[in-house]
Amino acid sequence: MADEGPLVDDDGFEVTYRVGLALGAVGAFLVVVIAGLAFPQTIAGDLLGIVTREDTLASALRLAVPISFAALGGIFAEKAGVINIGLEGLLIISAFTAVAVTSIMGPAGATAGLPHIWVGFLAGVVASTLLSLLFAIVCIKFRADQIIAGLAVWLIALGLAPFAATVYYGGVNSDSLPRTPDTFAIPVLSEIPVLGAFFNATIPVYLMLLAVPAAWFVLNHTSFGWWVRASGENPRALDTVGVNVSRVRYAAVVLSGFLSGIGGSALSLGAGQFVGNGQTMVNGKGFIAIVAYLFGNYNPIGAFGASFLFAGLEAVQIRLQQVQGYAIPDSLIQTIPYVTVIIILALVGRTRIPSAAGDHYESGED
Template identity: 60%
Template sequence: MIENTRLTRRRIGLLVITAVAVLGVVASPYRTDIRNLFTVGFFNTALTLAVPITLAGVGGLYSEKSGVINIGIEGLLIAAAFTSVLVTGTTVSTVGADNAVWLGLLAAVVVSTLGALLFGVICIRYKADQIIAGLAIWFVFLGLAPFFSRVYWGQINSPTVATFDQIAIPVLSEIPWLGTLLFTNYPTTYLMLIIVPVAWYVLKFTSFGMWVRASGEHPEALDTAGISVNRVRYASIMISGALSGIGGAAMTLSTVGQFIGQGQTIVNGRGFIGIVAYLMGNYNPIGTFGAAALFAGLDALQVRLQQIGFDIAPELFGAIPYIAVIVVLVFFGYTRIPDRAGENYESGDD
């Protein structure tokens, strides 16, 4: 009965959203411009914007599936974004632009993974409250990244650095429409498209995936089977750090080539939207990608709507993706979290 009610609510939500969208297009004086928005370039941009949200979400779901709620992902993205620009800028004169961006990506993954490991030690070794520890990680990097930016560059925003070039895959990139969308893209986008199905397969069909699920649902059973719960949780947390590292680097090295330290920094809440994405995707990497693509598409849409001259306050345009998050949570927000998520576990292998 409860499940039927939830299904009905989701169907109503889809109908309402679809009706509002169709009515908005039909009734709008900009309807021709709106139809022209949805080009292959628009979807390509949305796919690029989905990278940090998707990877943060997939990493977050691995951590939470193992029993550790990692809301510090936002901070890990900030650390990765800053590190990627710093390392790229300092090595470009030595190794060249092409190698420097890869070094920047690698450094971002290392720093973000170490940040995640620190979070893991605080939560697992010292049994700290996971929510408070996650917030602490976020606030630490939210403060440190702009501070080091001022120290190193003398300003809160970095200079621009080299970025990744788009890579066209031979033959496949010649496919009409699909070739431009999927096979002419940044390396970080290709990494996302590989990581999502691999993460889904590992979680669903491998022994490690089974250990991750058991760690968050029945850690005692996993411990009894001779598998270290703490090691599984550490590994899952570090996965969240590594994926956040790629996501953070994607925001700088695949787009603007700059770290922006103002306000919430260049990350601007994408880590938290990643958390919403994996909740909406019901802890499924593929579902997480779908939700992230939706939010990224709305982000790209608000930019394009401003470009065609919609007579609406820019602040309202910027709120579109976040309004969508609230709507999604209202209609699709139910999901069953792992039974032992957020709980510290006393393991015999400490």
């Protein structure tokens, strides 16, 4: 008997599924708004006040930078067929390198007119890019298991960065930098209530807001984007038309390192310090980035939305801890963003990864 086929088209289901989740999130926000307006002296009122503050939005944008850039990098790598779960390690190595190079050169100085804080920023990007190149060589040339290699990248960075910090600073945490990236306000637009936070931000935030639509355009409207998608879906077909699959994969993985490097450098320089305690100051943001692009179904805009959701919850919980009068343990409030990630991860089980993701392929092979 012939197969009857699925009752619901997978693509249609995914769209409906994510639209439903988005509407659910909007509905939850409206409930908070209504409850906050109706009962201003309750925790709902305090929560509404926090959510609608401009500094909360500004904080969410800053916190979204490392997650968003790592998610964009993960999209390019996995779309090309290489599963890069080493994003966490790329963020760690770039975060440390950016601060270390800035400290070594002198935070207050400049070279050829370029402030040393931006020299450090670029050094962090280079460090992440080189580590991603090493990962690409191991996975593509030597056909190593991509999951194991990705874990190795994370563990190497997790051990190397605190060790290097201990050698140079005498402890796993670096000294505090006297300056962090400046905030630039766009006249008129920065004065818009609440939304003015989008136009009164640091350069990494502006880069993020530009990188998201740029990544979407590259993936969907350029030859390189077509090659990347074909490399992850049907590498043999791409090879047939004369495009070297290995080169495309190398380029995509290196690009993931470049983008992650921007996120990691922005994280540590924005804080003015590298923190190497525990899981380091990165603290799982690379793994959250993986959840973000899975939830966004490999769409840069969707991945940014998921990243911003997590960052927004992080910003809200930080401010919620400062509200007095509620017998809610701080440790419980701190779990809000992470519980949300677990829920999202459970709900994105139907995300379809690229067909050839994780598979090895050499141009010219049958």
